[in-house]
Amino acid sequence: MKRQRNALKLLDAQTLVRLAGESLRRLHPRRLAHNPVMFVVGVGTLVTLWLTGTDIIAGRPWGFDLAITLTLLFTLLFANAAEALAEAQGRAQAESLRSTRKQLVARRVRGDDEESVPATALRRGDRVRVLAGELIPADGEIIEGAASINESAVTGESAPVLREAGTDNSGVSAGTKLLTDSLLVEVTVESGQSLLDRMIALVESAKRQKTPNEIALTVLLSALTMVFLIVVATLVPFAAFVGAEVSVPVLVALLVCLIPTTIGGLLPAIGIAGMDRAMRANLVAKSGKAVEVAGNIDTLLLDKTGTITHGDRQASDFLPLARIAPEQLREAAMLSSLADPTPEGKSIVALAKSRGATAEADPKARVLAFSAKTRLSGIDQPDGRRIRKGAPDAIRRFVTENGGSYPDETTALVERVARGGATPLVVAQDDRVLGVVPLSDIIKTGIKERFQRLHAMGIRTVLITGDNPLTAAAIAAEAGVADYIAEATPEDKLEYIRREQAQGRLVAMMGDGTNDAPALAQADLGLAMNSGTQAAKEAGNMVDLDSDPTKLLEVVEIGKQLLVTRGALTTFSLANDVAKYFAILPAIFVASVPAMQALDIMQLNSPATAVLAAVIFNALVIPALIPFALRGVRLRPVSADALLRRNLLIYGLGGLVLPFPAIKLIDLGLGLVM
Incomplete structure (x- = not known):
């Protein structure tokens, strides 16, 4: 059972008090400076607070200025609460992990001696x-x-x-x-760099670095803030020219309404929530960049065994060549598999025994273990017999190097097995091929539908297998994979990744062995299995704690959801700004510029209620979108173009329309009390 989390109860009084305290602590200028948009809101709050104080001292009306000040303050608090709430989701887990780390004591071995030391001393x-x-x-x-x-x-x-x-x-x-x-x-x-330490750092915001996309978006929001600052500043001479009077609190409120405060306040929470979703999927990323890269992946390299198929390949038959006795093939296949610890090797031994084979390995025999380079294994008997089983091309080399020939009958038999979707293993003794052993595997249920989802998102899937091209093609067709790499070696994987990257594509792959390390390091997203070697885990930029080969598909969807959520809320926020501009600007100048009457479609009560209604709406929209930012946009299997159109239609049009009725309703309420 996966690790369970207690959901945060937003209406729980203790949680609300804790979030309020955390939000107040984040009002420190150094914290606000990390978010330029909210820093501008903070400066505006101080300005209106100072003006409110001077109004009170001078005996001037101060209610409007105080209302603006409090609304801006709540805008800051709501934005801080969004980030604090996202961080709180991982805090309990971090404490649990930290307590586990404190308990660790090591029995260090030096020569023949052992000593107990704290784990931190290792x-x-x-x-x-x-x-x-x-x-x-x-x-x-x-x-x-x-x-x-x-x-x-x-x-x-x-x-x-x-x-x-x-x-x-x-x-x-x-x-x-x-x-x-x-x-x-x-x-x-x-010490301090273990997987446990990385998990703790991942869920602690203090260790979270902004990703490249987040930095780029922050720069864009800062630029937009500067543009609107200039726009608001030009209203001062314009107001003087037309004889209108615009106070500083009104200008500050207008500026806060126009700058992208919604996405500015929710941006950190979106990033933290994306990392939290990765943690809930038992994924440890070395940085937030890895999660983002997953959302931009173009090509996905997938191992056949364990990912597309169940990985439980079983020997299903013995197919001897003509003039080769069936029992001779069974005995040879069994001898070459007695020292083979893989499920395939064990299944060959089990099948041979079930069909009457009784061969036993001589204690003096030399066992040849399977290698990814040679792609064969076998045994050298003391009587001089050299028995091998392996991939067809590897056995062809073995037989020809020993002075024999590779008969056409073997090729035909291999093709027949491969076309049926099974993996053919060829068995040979010295200079003669004995026959073929088919290894059958089963495609995982539902895997084809998952690939269709990825293809709909524009992601190209590539099957990697050590099988021959015919078997690879049959499995790729059955699973719905776009392409395949047959008879793949570690060098083939690395070369394929480089070729894809040279064409401007981002590539993801998974691996667990030391021989996968170069390709994991080269890939834009390298997912290493927690059960794998340390070399693989160091080479990859993400580790799957479950060691589940299909997790690579989930990683891509988590990354894609993070980017889609950020894009959707950015679109909504910018559309909001445009709507608020045309909603409140006519209300401010309609009295001094009668020609603007045509633009005053909302007929708000007064400039004061118009500005205050817009500021209140601006503040309320942030907490309203916090659950949306933390949960993420529902991911749909569509192309990038279709996704852009959908975002513009739903979040762009929605963000453009929503402020008008909302501000009108708030204005009506303010008209009753002011």
Whole structure:
């Protein structure tokens, strides 16, 4: 079961008091300076507050100035509350993780001696011994042993997982608990840089850096603020020219209504909420940029096994060549698989035994483990027999190097198996091919529909597999993948990523092994499995705590939702500004410039109520949109052009129309009390 969170109760009194206190603390000028739009609102609040004070001292009417001051203050508080609320969603989790980190003690091994030290004293390269029932003190690689580990403290998943030295599942994380046996672990990170530390930093706003897109949008909002500042400043000579009187509080209120305060106040909350959604999906990003990049991905590289298929490939038959006895093929396939720990190898042994094979490996035999480079495995018997099983091209090289020939019958048999969507393994002995073993896998239910969603968003999916081109093509067609890379090596992945990037595309991929590290580092978004090697986790810019190969699809949707939410609220905010300009400006100057009567379509009570109504609406729209900013816009599988049209229609037109009736209603209410 995934880690559960207690939903924040917005109407809970204690929560409201805490948020109010946090919002007041954020009024410090240094905090406001990080957000130029809200800094301008803060300066305007101080100006109107000072004018209110001077009016009171001089005995002049001060009610309007005070109303403007309080409304601007609430605008600041609401904007601060949005950011504080977003941060509060991760605070409880950070405290839980921090308490886990404090409990960590290590049994450091030096030579034949062991010493107990705090986990914070460990350094990269140290070796620690972990016994059953103890917490693993630091991120590292298992260099000795195999054991079952409970990772619920980090992943929220209670089911134990198996980690073993010398495999792609040798990585362990600080704070996880060893359930069985004992392990010797080599620390691979310095103190303060573990996955646990990254998770704590991720949910603490103080450590959150603005992403490039967020910085660019902040610059744009600052530029718009300067433009409207100039526009408001030009109203002073214009008012003097037409004989109108416009007070400083009115100018300040008008400026605050025109600058993009809505998106300016919600921008930090949108970014934090996006990171929080990633955390809830058990994803640890090294920076907020990784989540944003996921939303801009053009090409998605996906491993076949475990992502598109269930990854439980099973031997389904033995297909001997002509003049090869079926039992000879079964015996050879079984011998070459006795030392093969993979599910495929075990399934070959099980199938051979079920069909009467009784072969046993000689203790003096030399076992050849599978390699991604050679793409074959096998056994060298003491009597001189060299038995191999592997990919067709690898077996072809093996046979020809031993002076034999690769018969056309083998090619036809391989093609027949591949066209059926199974993976053909060819078995050979010395200079002769014996036959083919089909490995069958099953496409995951619903995976084709998920790919269709991605394609509708303009994302190109690419299948990566070590299978031959025919099998790859059959699986790609069945799963609905746009393209495939067959007989892929680590170098092929890296070259494909570089080729895509050279054409201006952003590429995402996932991996868990050391051989995936170069491609993970090269990809714009590299998702590493938590169960994988430390090299893979260091090369990627995001780690999946669940080690779920299909999570890459979810990462892209989370990133896309973050960008869509930000774009939608930006469109709404800018449309609001245009509407407020044409709603209140005629009300201010209609008395002095009768020609503006044609533009005064709202017929507001007075310039004072018009300005105050606009400022109140401007303040109220921020808290009204906080749930929307935290939850995110519902993601729909449409292209970028269709998404732009939808945003302009819903959020642009909505933002343009909404202020008119809202300001009119507030003006009517103010007319009753003023």
